[in-house]
Amino acid sequence: MSNVRDIAEAIGSPVAFTAKVLQQLARKGLISSMKGAKGGFYIEAKTLRHLNLCTIVNAIDGNGITENCMLGLRECSEKNPCPVHHQYKHIKAGIIKMLNESMVNNLTIDVEKKLSVLKN
Amino acid sequence: MSNVRDIAEAIGSPVAFTAKVLQQLARKGLISSMKGAKGGFYIEAKTLRHLNLCTIVNAIDGNGITENCMLGLRECSEKNPCPVHHQYKHIKAGIIKMLNESMVNNLTIDVEKKLSVLKN
DNA sequence: TATATAAAGGACAAATTCATCCTATTTAAC
DNA sequence: GTTAAATAGGATGAATTTGTCCTTTATATA
Structure with a gap:
């Protein structure tokens, strides 16, 4: 507490x-x-x-990261792609994977060991 | 023109x-x-x-994408990493690679062929 | 040379994000 | 029960980003 x-x-x-x-x-x-x-x-x-960064990001900022077009188009999809849709989708997938795999209880370990920092 | x-x-x-x-x-x-x-x-x-998206992004927004820490720490490096530094650096490298490899003259081809769109 | 057209740039306005302040509510401990 | 400590939440303010407007400067063309 x-x-x-x-x-x-x-x-x-x-x-x-x-x-x-x-x-x-x-x-x-x-x-x-x-x-x-x-x-x-x-x-x-x-x-x-079970707490990972994806859940936290979604709670605070909504699902913009996973939904939004890199160029800001409202409608950007496989069927109606912006000029960088196909390149960016891999980046986006990587971000989501990373956020999903980042478990808060694991991240705390390095902080406790002072192998990573929360401020400077 | x-x-x-x-x-x-x-x-x-x-x-x-x-x-x-x-x-x-x-x-x-x-x-x-x-x-x-x-x-x-x-x-x-x-x-x-020679014009790629990386040059354009840098011109408009500065080099924040390539420099900034995901968690907003001013000092975040291999030596003094934030809790997601090692995970995020791969994402960041992917973004930079993607921006560098996205040549404007290539992107225009798909737009001309109407295979991608610039607005909606 | 006069006119119309277009970018350059400064000043301003709106919207959004970031951040603060204050009051109300809840709880522990004496 | 009273008091002190802590979160909840509304209202407000500051900073940044986004967007507008107007005047100046430059150029083509008649």
Whole structure:
């Protein structure tokens, strides 16, 4: 259980802004929260086990990454492609694969070992 | 030689905004312009032969795509990586490769054949 | 040379994203 | 029960991106 101030400090992000993001995640059920003294945010063990970056990105930004055309066309598909549709679809697939395979519980390991950082 | 109105129409973008983008490209030398009656924008044959999307993206948006950390850290490198640095670097390399290999003169071929579209 | 046409560029306006502030609500502990 | 600590959420403000408008400058052509 961590409070907003500690989380904001740990990631080098403004407290109020961090709070809004955490609220969004809590509303979507990706994290849990408790009000009041000794309250804060935490992740259910069961949730954490399946939590990947794709779920988080979708919760905050929607599915734009997986849906949007690189050139911004509203209708861009295999049938009606923009000039870079066929090239970009592989990039997009790679991003989705990467986000799906990035499990939060794994990412934390390197952070704990100080092999990766959350702010600078 | 095409004027701003025709270009804006062809890509479904506001005329004034399109003009600003074209001006930026002209200042960087990626396209050429001529003022006055019968004026407009065009690309030198020699420039076109080597013009790829990477050059254009860099001219308009800077080198953020190739430089920026996925998580927004200012300092994110092999030595000091964010939690997804090692996963994202492959995506990033793919994007750069794709942009570098996308030659404008090739992309126009499919557009001319109506195999791809610039607006909808 | 006069006129019409088109880009150049500065100033401004709108929309979106990013971020803050304040009040209400909930909870722990005394 | 009172108090202190913490999230929830609405309203607001700042910054950035996106887009517009208007005047100036340059060019072709009659």
